[in-house]
Amino acid sequence: xxFTKKDVVLTDDRPxxxxxxxxxxxxxxxxxxKDDFEYCMTEYLRMSGIYWTxxxxxxxxxxxxxxKEEIIEFISSCQDSESGxxxxxxxxxxxxxxxxxxxxxxxxxxxxxxxxxxxxxxxxKAMQQEDGxxxxxxxxxxxxxxSFCAVMCLSLLHxxxxxxxNKAVEFVLSCMNFDGGFGSKPGSESHAGLIYCCVGTLSIxxxxxxxxxxxxxxxxxxxxxxxxxxxGRPEKLPDLCYSWWVMSSLTMxxxxxxxxxxxxxxxxxxxxxxxxGGFSDRPGDITDPxxxxxxxxxxxxxxxxxxxxxxxxxxxxxETIDRLRLEPQxxxx
Amino acid sequence: MFLKVVLLACVASVCQAGGLLAPxxxxxxxxxxxxxxxxxxxxxxxxNILRSPFNLGQxxxxxxxxxxxxxxxxxxxxxxxxxxxxxxxxxxxYHGLAAPLxxxYHGVAAPLVxxxxxxxxxxxxxxxxxxxxxxxxxxAAPAVSHMTYTNGLGLAYACEFVDNDVAWVPYKQRPEWxxxxxxxxxxxxxxxxxxxxxxxxxxxxxxxxxxLKSNEKSERALQLTKDAVELNPANYxxxxxxxxxxxxxxxxxxxxxxxxxxxxxxxxxNYQVWHHRRVLVEWLQDPSEELDLTADALILDPKNYHAWQxxxxxxxxxxxxxxxxxFVDNLINLDVRNNSAWNQRYFVMNNHLGWSDMNIQxxxxxxxxxxxxxxxxxxxxxxxxGLLLHDKRGLSGNCxxxxxxxxxxxxxxxxxxxxxxxxxxxxEAIKKEEIGVFxxxxxxxxxxxxxxxxxxxxxxxxxxxxCEKFRKAxxxxxxxxxxEKVERTI
Numbered sequence: 081x082x083f084t085k086k087d088v089v090l091t092d093d094r095p096x097x098x099x100x101x102x103x104x105x106x107x108x109x110x111x112x113x114k115d116d117f118e119y120c121m122t123e124y125l126r127m128s129g130i131y132w133t134x135x136x137x138x139x140x141x142x143x144x145x146x147x148k149e150e151i152i153e154f155i156s157s158c159q160d161s162e163s164g165x166x167x168x169x170x171x172x173x174x175x176x177x178x179x180x181x182x183x184x185x186x187x188x189x190x191x192x193x194x195x196x197x198x199x200x201x202x203x204x205k206a207m208q209q210e211d212g213x214x215x216x217x218x219x220x221x222x223x224x225x226x227s228f229c230a231v232m233c234l235s236l237l238h239x240x241x242x243x244x245x246n247k248a249v250e251f252v253l254s255c256m257n258f259d260g261g262f263g264s265k266p267g268s269e270s271h272a273g274l275i276y277c278c279v280g281t282l283s284i285x286x287x288x289x290x291x292x293x294x295x296x297x298x299x300x301x302x303x304x305x306x307x308x309x310x311x312g313r314p315e316k317l318p319d320l321c322y323s324w325w326v327m328s329s330l331t332m333x334x335x336x337x338x339x340x341x342x343x344x345x346x347x348x349x350x351x352x353x354x355x356x357g358g359f360s361d362r363p364g365d366i367t368d369p370x371x372x373x374x375x376x377x378x379x380x381x382x383x384x385x386x387x388x389x390x391x392x393x394x395x396x397x398x399e400t401i402d403r404l405r406l407e408p409q410x411x412x413x
Numbered sequence: 414m415f416l417k418v419v420l421l422a423c424v425a426s427v428c429q430a431g432g433l434l435a436p437x438x439x440x441x442x443x444x445x446x447x448x449x450x451x452x453x454x455x456x457x458x459x460x461n462i463l464r465s466p467f468n469l470g471q472x473x474x475x476x477x478x479x480x481x482x483x484x485x486x487x488x489x490x491x492x493x494x495x496x497x498x499x500x501x502x503x504x505x506x507y508h509g510l511a512a513p514l515x516x517x518y519h520g521v522a523a524p525l526v527x528x529x530x531x532x533x534x535x536x537x538x539x540x541x542x543x544x545x546x547x548x549x550x551x552x553a554a555p556a557v558s559h560m561t562y563t564n565g566l567g568l569a570y571a572c573e574f575v576d577n578d579v580a581w582v583p584y585k586q587r588p589e590w591x592x593x594x595x596x597x598x599x600x601x602x603x604x605x606x607x608x609x610x611x612x613x614x615x616x617x618x619x620x621x622x623x624x625l626k627s628n629e630k631s632e633r634a635l636q637l638t639k640d641a642v643e644l645n646p647a648n649y650x651x652x653x654x655x656x657x658x659x660x661x662x663x664x665x666x667x668x669x670x671x672x673x674x675x676x677x678x679x680x681x682x683n684y685q686v687w688h689h690r691r692v693l694v695e696w697l698q699d700p701s702e703e704l705d706l707t708a709d710a711l712i713l714d715p716k717n718y719h720a721w722q723x724x725x726x727x728x729x730x731x732x733x734x735x736x737x738x739x740f741v742d743n744l745i746n747l748d749v750r751n752n753s754a755w756n757q758r759y760f761v762m763n764n765h766l767g768w769s770d771m772n773i774q775x776x777x778x779x780x781x782x783x784x785x786x787x788x789x790x791x792x793x794x795x796x797x798x799g800l801l802l803h804d805k806r807g808l809s810g811n812c813x814x815x816x817x818x819x820x821x822x823x824x825x826x827x828x829x830x831x832x833x834x835x836x837x838x839x840x841e842a843i844k845k846e847e848i849g850v851f852x853x854x855x856x857x858x859x860x861x862x863x864x865x866x867x868x869x870x871x872x873x874x875x876x877x878x879x880c881e882k883f884r885k886a887x888x889x890x891x892x893x894x895x896x897e898k899v900e901r902t903i
Binding site: 124172220265268270298308315339340343 | 622648650722729753764872
């Protein structure tokens with residue numbers, strides 16, 4: 081009988097402490113490197129890139145290192161006056177993903193006035209379909225990611241009333257699988273990232289009762305591998321970002337203590353690059369802002385007090401959520 | 414070993430071909446639809462920076478596939494190409510600046526290789542890296558099961574190395590584009606969005622922004638979007654505009670299908686390309702190639718979420734269920750732990766074959782066979798649970814299943830999934846008040862303890878939680894059976 085699983089092995093020379101200053105330097109330098117090739121290539125997701133960076137900096141208490149006013153000006157110029165949606169970068173087409181990232185950044189900065197809020201509401205509302213699902217943009221890709229974007233975005237604007245919330249919940253629930261997890265569409269395989277989106281939607285819409293909590297939480301716990309790291313689906317390799325997708329979901333389910341926190345923390349710390357700063361998907365790989373944010377938020381959920389508290393539903397600093405007086409639901413049983 | 418040799422040989426020969434043939438591939442002679450797969454030569458035209466976009470997709474696709482609910486991130490190993498800043502073997506900053514940097518690559522190749530070594534991926538790439546062929550390609554690509562891509566990468570890299578920009582004619586030098594003034598990127602406020610573009614990127618996207626601005630829908634604009642896509646297949650705006658043009662021109666969509674297929678082959682984990690494919694199929698109302706297309710993608714990566722989504726969409730929309738179970742059987746036979754395939758099995762049952770009692774029993778037998786083969790298989794056990802959701806006897810009432818579990822247990826199988834399954838049977842038996850010799854609270858408690866302390870220690874907290882429920886049930890039962898005794902103990 082084989083118990084072998086796909087996994088990684090943590091080596092002894094891995095980083096074992098949190099290198100906050102390194103990460104702050106890494107992120108501060110990331111957007112400044114004019115020769116940064118990656119920067120040019122990620123133009124199409126720039127808005128999300130800024131969100132990852134700004135949020136990570138906030139959580140480290142280093143937000144002063146980010147050019148706040150320039151960022152706000154950039155966001156304003158990415159809003160499409162016609163549809164009201166926001167694009168990844170200037171001249172791109174508006175999309176749910178980047179509309180959410182923009183709203184998240186402005187929520188952190190307490191500057192939601194910098195965009196046409198009614199425009200955003202109009203855009204999100206227009207994306208909702210008969211069955212309650214949401215398009216990502218006018219081309220009609222449907223995915224539970226977009227349901228989450230829609231409700232998170234509108235709730236940050238205190239305008240959830242603009243859409244049919246019951247229908248939105250209904251669609252998300254139609255994506256629940258036989259294993260208690262969720263996929264991108266009805267029938268799509270359960271996937272930890274999409275589970276986060278669906279649980280997050282239910283948390284914002286206060287319908288956590290509809291989940292098969294124990295079953296789902298067990299599935300999520302099964303994502304933990306002997307290395308301590310978490311994968312996103314059975315038989316896949318561990319990836320640091322699942323420290324967020326899985327752990328945030330478990331936090332909303334009030335069952336985060338079911339995973340082995342110590343070995344997960346070791347795995348997350350091992351994903352740091354002691355030389356360049358930043359976190360990568362797996363120990364030894366190349367770092368990027370995306371994994372850097374989710375490394376930090378993962379540690380925050382695990383209770384690391386050198387990082388500010390992160391809200392498990394919104395992936396924003398808890399202080400932002402408190403300021404906006406939002407109360408996403410967390411299961412209490 | 415053979416694999417590596419072949420790979421290197423290919424790289425070498427295509428490099429030569431790239432050098433020799435590239436001029437002949439001048440954009441004028443470009444066959445718009447057939448060049449993509451054969452692109453090694455074309456790809457070789459990229460300048461140092463530019464070809465990377467092409468590879469970037471690749472890299473992200475395999476070594477750094479981050480399909481997150483929010484987006485997909487591309488990771489590139491461009492830092493290798495910066496000769497000046499290697500620190501302790503790791504070059505912190507990247508970008509693919511600068512012309513042929515052959516010596517630099519050798520210098521940095523070593524750490525790279527070690528990097529690849531850590532990754533689960535394939536040795537072939539490491540080999541390429543040490544070869545100095547822009548091994549950058551560290552990209553490790555893809556991995557083991559993906560020879561095609563490894564090849565593709567190797568070729569692309571190798572060629573760009575040798576060939577440089579011989580064949581590429583910038584748009585600004587093309588007579589047929591003389592009437593268009595390129596629009597430079599509005600970088601927005603600095604420095605947040607400073608973008609250092611390569612020359613080719615700037616050239617192509619300068620003209621792309623210009624046609625976008627003037628709303629030009631023409632054959633040449635269609636060609637232009639193809640160059641833009643090649644530089645960055647994840648740029649969703651380019652794809653959208655391409656569709657606008659296709660629609661406006663009434664272009665024959667058959668070649669477009671072939672084109673997008675070739676892009677999918679190179680960027681199989683890119684949301685945009687799959688979506689483009691879906692729109693085309695919707696326009697054509699012709700799903701005849703979708704099963705083959707997705708099957709090809711799934712041979713390379715049996716868990717490719719995009720391919721599965723597209724396949725399910727096509728099957729559901731056009732009713733293509735007929736041979737799907739055979740397809741699933743094959744995949745499960747190839748890898749019995751492939752959770753995606755098990756999910757697809759459920760999809761076919763649920764949407765097509767239905768949950769008649771006979772079907773359920775057939776599926777139960779099938780699944781038990783697979784579990785006998787590999788016992789510690791989360792996917793199969795989950796599927797079995799899923800099946801029993803439809804069995805009116807429930808989890809605990811099907812003696813074929815309960816007998817099977819006890820037989821495994823008797824034969825010393827202690828897979829956490831088996832024990833967890835027996836626990837669920839116990840739980841249901843308690844709820845239904847059908848407690849028996851095998852399925853009772855006391856057994857539940859002891860199984861939980863075994864899991865927490867021996868067989869699944871990493872989840873001990875979970876098993877302790879479950880254990881509490883069984884303890885409670887045990888105590889309640891004891892109280893019921895002998896109230897006096899309990900009273901006495903209290």
